[in-house]
Amino acid sequence: MSAEPSVEQVPIVEVHGAATDPVEHARFDAFAQVFHDATRHDLGDADAWTADELRAVDADLTKRRVRLAALDGHVLCGSVELILPLRDNLHAAYLELAVRPGHRRRGIGTRLLEAVERIALAEGRTSLMSDTAWLPDAAEEDPSGHFARRHGYAPAQTVRRSDYPVPDTDPVVPPAPQGYAVETHVGTPPEADLTDRAWLARRMSTDAPLGDLDIDEEDWDEDRVRALDARLETMGRGRVGAFARHLGSGRVVAFSEIQVPAASPRLAYHQDTLVLREHRGHGLGLVLKLANVPVLREAFPEVRTVRTWNAVENSHMLAVNDAMGYVTSGFLREWQKRR
Numbered sequence: 299m300s301a302e303p304s305v306e307q308v309p310i311v312e313v314h315g316a317a318t319d320p321v322e323h324a325r326f327d328a329f330a331q332v333f334h335d336a337t338r339h340d341l342g343d344a345d346a347w348t349a350d351e352l353r354a355v356d357a358d359l360t361k362r363r364v365r366l367a368a369l370d371g372h373v374l375c376g377s378v379e380l381i382l383p384l385r386d387n388l389h390a391a392y393l394e395l396a397v398r399p400g401h402r403r404r405g406i407g408t409r410l411l412e413a414v415e416r417i418a419l420a421e422g423r424t425s426l427m428s429d430t431a432w433l434p435d436a437a438e439e440d441p442s443g444h445f446a447r448r449h450g451y452a453p454a455q456t457v458r459r460s461d462y463p464v465p466d467t468d469p470v471v472p473p474a475p476q477g478y479a480v481e482t483h484v485g486t487p488p489e490a491d492l493t494d495r496a497w498l499a500r501r502m503s504t505d506a507p508l509g510d511l512d513i514d515e516e517d518w519d520e521d522r523v524r525a526l527d528a529r530l531e532t533m534g535r536g537r538v539g540a541f542a543r544h545l546g547s548g549r550v551v552a553f554s555e556i557q558v559p560a561a562s563p564r565l566a567y568h569q570d571t572l573v574l575r576e577h578r579g580h581g582l583g584l585v586l587k588l589a590n591v592p593v594l595r596e597a598f599p600e601v602r603t604v605r606t607w608n609a610v611e612n613s614h615m616l617a618v619n620d621a622m623g624y625v626t627s628g629f630l631r632e633w634q635k636r637r
């Protein structure tokens with residue numbers, strides 16, 4: 299006879315990043331660890347946010363986060379984070395859900411999902427979004443997709459994960475196209491460009507292809523950018539960035555940023571890259587991405603890989619990545635359920 303408890307006996311509890319009680323604090327660490335263990339199992343490496351990064355993210359007042367965990371005795375076996383935007387996209391809710399590999403197919407994922415879906419519905423959210431991932435050579439494409447479909451989610455976008463092996467020597471960086479200057483920085487970008495960065499962040503939220511995802515433009519201003527900078531500082535994220543300044547207007551019209559998490563100094567993440575629509579077609583995307591490489595090599599010599607995610611239909615960005623030497627290292631599917 300199996301000693302496993304039935305899923306109804308697996309309690310679901312809320313976990314809090316701000317908890318100071320040692321048991322609650324450790325439980326939050328275990329909550330974050332589930333995402334690492336699930337990613338290692340599904341994608342080959344522990345590629346998720348650390349507990350301390352999640353704690354730092356709580357300073358973001360533009361979103362409310364509800365975090366639930368499933369407990370099998372002393373083992374925290376499943377985690378879900380529900381993210382409710384508060385400043386824009388009030389119709390939307392995002393969720394990150396993972397169940398420890400050894401605890402799957404016992405109904406735990408379903409219970410966690412149903413618990414956060416109830417909260418999202420009570421908050422009036424009509425579009426729920428989540429994602430699944432798999433390796434290019436996986437025995438089965440998107441195994442967790444069965445779960446999403448079973449719960450009424452439809453595929454909304456497919457995303458390619460790509461890895462850039464940092465070269466041993468600096469790549470050749472082409473000169474800035476005529477009419478533009480390329481500027482690079484390490485750490486928090488210059489205060490003088492806050493207004494332009496707020497505009498770029500606003501445009502970034504909808505200028506990249508969104509597939510069928512029901513996402514509206516995000517409401518960014520200087521204070522929101524400042525708050526983001528402060529959070530990244532608290533997280534201990536290293537930053538390398540390149541701006542393209544349009545010489546005619548003096549405005550920053552394109553940017554590209556790499557972040558280096560304190561917990562993974564060898565694996566960096568290519569965050570957003572955006573060239574405003576009206577400045578496309580001059581090769582700025584490739585110039586900016588290449589311009590970051592020598593700066594990254596000098597400021598963060600430990601970094602071996604830069605990782606990025608792009609929609610498969612984002613042919614221009616993928617062409618830039620391919621030209622630089624990025625290689626496909628996984629796939630992700632965005633799922634959406636509309637009520």
Ligand SMILES: CC(C)(COP(=O)(O)OP(=O)(O)OC[C@H]1O[C@@H](n2cnc3c(N)ncnc32)[C@H](O)[C@@H]1OP(=O)(O)O)[C@@H](O)C(=O)NCCC(=O)NCCS
Pocket residue numbers: 336340394395396397398401402403404405406407408409428429430431441442444445446448633
């Ligand atoms: C997706 C995930 C959360 C499911 O957790 P779980 O606890 O195994 O889910 P459940 O036991 O509640 O599964 C419910 C149903 O989903 C379907 N399902 C779940 N995983 C499946 C798989 N690998 N293959 C086929 N069907 C699957 C089945 O219909 C299952 O019912 P059944 O076991 O009676 O056949 C888990 O596999 C996981 O952590 N995956 C990685 C993270 C992820 O993709 N999260 C996003 C989910 S939208």
